[in-house]
Amino acid sequence: MDVKRWVAYTDALAHTPEMRWLREQPDVTLSMRCDSMRAIAAAVAAGVGQGVLPCFMADAHPGLRRRPGRQPQLSRDIWLLVHRGARRQPRVKAVTDWLGECFSADAARFRGEPGADGRAT
Numbered sequence: 001m002d003v004k005r006w007v008a009y010t011d012a013l014a015h016t017p018e019m020r021w022l023r024e025q026p027d028v029t030l031s032m033r034c035d036s037m038r039a040i041a042a043a044v045a046a047g048v049g050q051g052v053l054p055c056f057m058a059d060a061h062p063g064l065r066r067r068p069g070r071q072p073q074l075s076r077d078i079w080l081l082v083h084r085g086a087r088r089q090p091r092v093k094a095v096t097d098w099l100g101e102c103f104s105a106d107a108a109r110f111r112g113e114p115g116a117d118g119r120a121t
Helices: 019-021 037-045 091-104 107-111
Strands: 005-009 029-034
Touching: 005 019, 019 091, 029 037, 091 107
Parallel strands: 005 029
Antiparallel strands: none
C-alpha cells in the first residue's frame, strides 16, 4: 500500500484531533473522505489507504493493524451532560456512576495501550 494515501474525515470534521494531525504530515494524499470512524475503518480494511482511528476501535477490528513506529498521541474529551435538576435523582446518578465505572475499567484500552484489548501486539 502506498504509505502516503490516507482515508480521512470530510471537511465537516476538519476540527478533530485526527484531521489536525493529518494536516501536519508531509506529502499526504487523501484517497477518500468519510463522515464516520466506522466508514474510515471499513475503507482502510479494504485497502483504500491508511487512516487515523482511536486504538480502542482499530485494535478490535480484525482487518486493521497499527502502523509500525511511533503513534500519534491524540486525545478527546468525552462529556456527559445532565440536567441540573436531574443529576441527583437516584436513577440518573446510577447511570452516571455506571458510565464512570465503565470508562475507568477500560481506561487502558481507551489510552491505546498495546494488548489492552486482549489481542496480541
